[in-house]
Amino acid sequence: MKPLLLLPLLGAALAAQAADPAPRDRIERGRYLVTTSGCADCHTPLKMGPRGPEPDAARTLxxxxxxxxxxxxxxxxxGPWQxxxxxxxxxxxxxxxxxxTANLTPDRETGLGLWxxxxxxxxxxxxxxxxxGRPLLPxxxxxxxQMTDADLKAMYAYLQTLPPIRNRVPAPLPPAAR
Structure with a gap:
């Protein structure tokens, strides 16, 4: 008899899972998009390695x-070189x-942690x-x-899974400060 009482609970749990598209799939999609969109190309600092510049894995994104x-x-x-x-x-x-380039890690003070x-x-x-706020800059x-809301939300979900790195990026400088 007790197993029959658990059946409704199991059904409710499965229904809740079906209503929420698999979070792991969404995070994996976000990882794929962040990787193939080249976010790390600018948001991960380069350091000099034995064969030239390479991403600093300790400062990913x-x-x-x-x-x-x-x-x-x-x-x-x-002229054209600007x-x-x-x-x-x-x-x-x-x-x-x-x-x-901004800190995309989920650090609550210096990254996307409070976003x-x-x-x-x-x-x-x-x-x-x-x-x-201010315009995003080159x-x-x-x-x-132009990405879909689903893709941008997947990217956000993935970025929230990264280890937070405390790194306060300076504010942009206006043209006169160059």
Missing amino acids: AGHPEGLVMPPVPALPA VVSSATNTAWAGPWGVSF SEQDFVLTLREGRHVGR PMPPAYG
């Missing part, structure tokens, strides 16, 4: 290193000023920090705003 103070930007020539990047590939200078899923989606969709590709 943590953005521009907090302790790395950048020297003045070299003079940019007039952009310069740091050796870490996390600081970029051009006509917009200087931008630093809601909606904040993340709006940031990429609208091209504005936390969906309503080299952040505006095409990411």
